[in-house]
Each structure stands twice: as C-alpha cells, then as structure tokens.
Amino acid sequence: MQAKRPEFNVVVIGQNNRIQFEAVLFAASLRHSSPRFSGRLIVAVPQEGPLWKNDPSIQNPDVLRALDHFGAEILPFNNEVFGESYPQGNKIEALLSLPSGEPFVFFDSDTLITGELAEVPFDFDRPSASRKVEGTWPKPTLYGPDIGGIWRALYDRFGLDFESSLDTSQPQGYWRRFLYFNAGYFYYKCPRLFGERFLNLARTIRDEDIPELTGQKLDPWLDQAALPLVIHSLGGSRDSLPDGHLDGPVSCHYRLFPLLYARESDNVIEVLEKASAPNKVKKVLKTYDPIKKLVYQGKGRKIREMFDRDNLPHREQVIRKTIKSKGLWQR
Template identity: 65%
Template sequence: MANKPAPRQAFNIVIVGQSGRLQYEALLFAASLRAMSPGFEGRLFVAVPQAGPMWEGNPEIRNGEVLDALDRQGAEILPFESRVFGQSYPQGNKIECLSALPAGEPFVFFDSDTLVTGDLARVPFDFGRPGASLRREGTWPEPTLYGPGYGAIWKSLYDRFGLEFDSSLDPAQPDEYWEKYLYFNAGYFFHRCPQEFGARFLDYARSIRDDPPVELVGQSLDPWLDQIVLPLVIHSFGGGRDALPPGLLDGDVTCHYRLFPLLYARESDHVVKVLEQVAAPNKIKKVLKGYEPIKRLVYQGRGQKVRALFDRDHLPRKEQAIRNRIKSNGFWMR
C-alpha cells in the first residue's frame, strides 16, 4: 500500500503595513493571495506598529478606504508596540511584530512588497526547520583590506550566542567568498512559533546593535541588521539554506519585487500580469490610485515604458545599473 502524503499543515501569514507606501503594498499582497492561492486556509495578518515614543509621527494605517479594502480581502489588522526599534530602524518591525502573533501557530513572514503569483499549497514548508529567502547579493559584510575577513566576522557572531559555526558553512564555496557563509534576504522567513522565533530574533538583534563584537568595527549595521541576525536565528533553530526546494518562493509562487519600477524592469511577464489583474477591479483600483507610483506605472502605463527599456534575458548584473537606467529615462518612482 502506498504511503499516504503527510497532511498539509495550516499556517498564518504576516506582513507589515503602516501609513504611506506599505499600506498599498499590503493591499496588493492581500489581493494577490486571494486571487492566486484561493485555497489558503490560514489567517492573513497585517501587523501595524502603534504610535508611541519610538516613532516621530503616527505610523498607523488611518486611511479608511485602505482599511475597508483590506477587510474585504480577509486581512486582519494586528497592532503591535515598538519597544526597541521604531523610527530609528523601521526594518525592526518585522522582528517586533512577531510577538503579537498567536503562540504555537506556524507562520510565514513576507515583506509587504511581495506578490503571490502561484498556489502556496505547492510549497512544502517544514516549520520545524526554518528558512528564509536566498534571493540576495553579497551586501554584508564588507571586509576591509587589513581584515578581519568574512570568516572571522561571521564566526564572532556565532560565538557571541554560543552557536556552532562550521555546520553553517557551504562546503561547495571557497573560503572568504560571501556565499560560503549563511546569509539570507529577510523578504520571507518561517518557523513553527512566532513567539519563540521573535523573542530570539529580538534578543540577538538588540545584542548586536548595542554591543557589536570587535570584529564588526567598521561594518555598517544599518540597514543590514535584520539580515545579519536572521541567519543566526535560523541556524539556532536547526534550519538552513536548504529548508525549501528552489524555484517556489521568490520563484513561481511568490515575487519579492521591492519597488514597482524594478518589478516592471526585471520580473517575468507572469508577475506583471498578476499585478495588473489584481489591481484592476474597481473597488481596489479606487484605493490604489491614491499611491502615485501605482497610479502612474500600473494605471497610466508608464510601467510598460520601463519594461521596454530592458531585455529580461540580459539584465544588468547589478541592481544599481537597472535603477540608473530607469532614472535616466525619467521613470523612477518610490
């Protein structure tokens, strides 16, 4: 008798939303989730930082049309307090919001500038072995001429938290090449419990921010702190770079586009089609037109003009070159 497939584990999704650009990205994420993964059975949380001493202004979503549209897409607003980061490091939202999620319920965090482009049921999550996005460049650290190098910098962080270092290394890569060392983009990550993961993420991040190892002298922590800490947390829970098969998240099932001009410049025809289809219904269109880049690039057709500037099969190797070409043609918006 053939073995029965393992039952699919329900999970929640969390994205961050706040006033300004992120509230519109959150609405697009929610709309794409419902359109492309209609069988998703978990809860979709839009985590919203609350006004307080860590913010200069009020980061909460106060646009009633956006809130109504999110509600129609089945999204739940999840307020959380910023106690460590806030205005000084808004990337810390993805760390602090985890404390507000239901304990013991598996979760996937996505950056709000993500589209769901396929069925999430295809993704074989093992929430006991966390993972994160491998769609990244070697942005950190930047070893200096006189050292320390990649190995010494990363080992100092593993040593700080009593973590075993050697098993985090990729033996297929040469020493002192950035990909040998565990490094993720924080555009998505997942685990069995947001409370456990979030508490460790926050503990490690605060420790490195407030008291970095001497090996980090000369290294910038802003904006890289979340991506510095994330590999340590994932490794500490037994996860790694092989936690998911390639080609699903950041592939056929989701797209972390980051900014709309970059989406039109480099993403597939399918991603552009999903964006334009989920943005088309009048009730959503009325809301999204309040954000100028979506209004001009999606609804007024400037995105297709950006698209015509590039051959997707022969894109510039560096993202900065893509940005510069868009800017020189007068189409850059964020």
C-alpha cells in the same frame, strides 16, 4: 496518499506610508493567486509611541476597508526596541504579538503572491528564509578580520556552532560559503519563539561592543546579520525549503515597481495588473503615485519595453539609471 500540509498564518507589515498600499496589493495578489490558502492573513501594524515621531498606524479608511475586503486581520503591536530609528525592526517586534504556537510565514509587504501558496512544502520545524540575496554584509575592512572571522565571532558570541553552518562546496572567503539570507520572507512553527530569538540577537548585535564588528554598517543590514544566527540556532538551514517555490513561481519580492516592470516575468506582470484591476482595489491603489502611473496609466509597460529580460544589465544601478533617464522612475 499525500500527507496534508499544515495550515499556517501569513504575516505582512502595514504602516501609514507606502507600505499600506503594498499590503493591500499583497492581499489582493494572495487572494488572486492562492485560492486554496486557508490560514489567517495578518497585517501587523505598529502603534503610536515614544519611538516614533509621527503615528505609524494605518489611518486611511479606504486602505482599512480594502484589507478587510480581502479578509486581512489588523494586528496592532508596540515597538519597545526599534521604531523610527530602524523601521526594519517592525518585522522582528511584530512576531511577539502573533499567536503563539501557530506556524507562520512572514513576507515583506513589497511582495506579490504569484502562485498557490498552499502547495509550498514548508517544514515548519526547520526554519529558513529567502536566498534571493547578494553579498551585502559584512564588508571586511582593510585591517581585518576577514568575512569568516566576522561571522565566526557572531556565532561564538551566541554559543552557536559555526562550522556546521558552512557550505563547504563554496570557496574559502566567498560570501556564499556562509549562511546568509534576505529577510524578505522567513518562516517557523512559532512566531513568539522566533521573534524572541530574533529580537535578542539583533539587539545584542546593535548594542554590544563586539570588536570584530568595528567598521561594519548595521543600518539597514542588522536584520540580515541576525537572521542566519536565528535560523541556525532553531535547527534550520539554507536547504530547508526546496528551490522552485518562493522567490520563483509562487512569490516575487519586487522591492520597487519600476524594477518590477524592468526585471520580472510576464506572469508577475499579469498578476500585478489583474490583482489591482477590480474597482474596490483600484480606488485605493490609484492614490499611490507609483501604482497610479506605472500600472493604471500604463507607464510600466514603457519601462518593460526598454529591457530584454534575457539580457538584463548585471548591475541594478544601470537599470535604475536607464529608467530615470526616460523620466519614468517612481518610488
């Protein structure tokens, strides 16, 4: 008899910009693709405060009604450390307001759920995060240290065992040898424990003078610099979640709608268009230009015809330039 999978909460950020529309689409795709998901869907919303020039909270009543229609709970939270200077920090500070001791999966709002989330074999005692990542950070400078020296300095700073984090099947100096994740999703058994650790590490990396980080760009990479240390310190790893689920048949971190139409599978396109089709959803999403033009006016299909998914350009910049040359880029 198969063991019952634990119930868990799903968390995304909602904010008074494009992210509010992405959150609605995320919620629509979750309900469309994962009817067996029985946990709470939480939309964490930053509140007005001294770290924001303008009120970042969701004020659009149609957006709020749409989120309520999909059973989403609005969870207000305050920014004490990041805010407008580093909005990616929302995903860190929001965790401190989530229910303590309840397993969670955080997703970036620019994600679609494309399969049954309830079937994903999460081990919430062993956290992990998205491995759909390129070697974006760190970038060693001419005078050193090398990539291994930079990562080792961070592990040493926080009293973590560096050697046990390495994938020794990868060559010396190659970025995949080192634990590195995309923060597009991550999970653990308790958001407060994860969030406190994440906040402490990220704030220290940002504020402290760590010599080995001289010349390293931390905006926007701060969350991805800290995340491997968080996961390693809590007993997780790169292999905690088997392949073939998230960033695969069950979820798609699309980032931008033109890239979605250019690169993603037919199933992802089908989920996008079916989840956004009901009138209650369409009323809200058509007020956001990229969805209005690419999804509802069919211009995304024109982008799709421009590319062979089995033979895409290796560089994303080439895809962007090709789309822009036809006047179809939307952001």
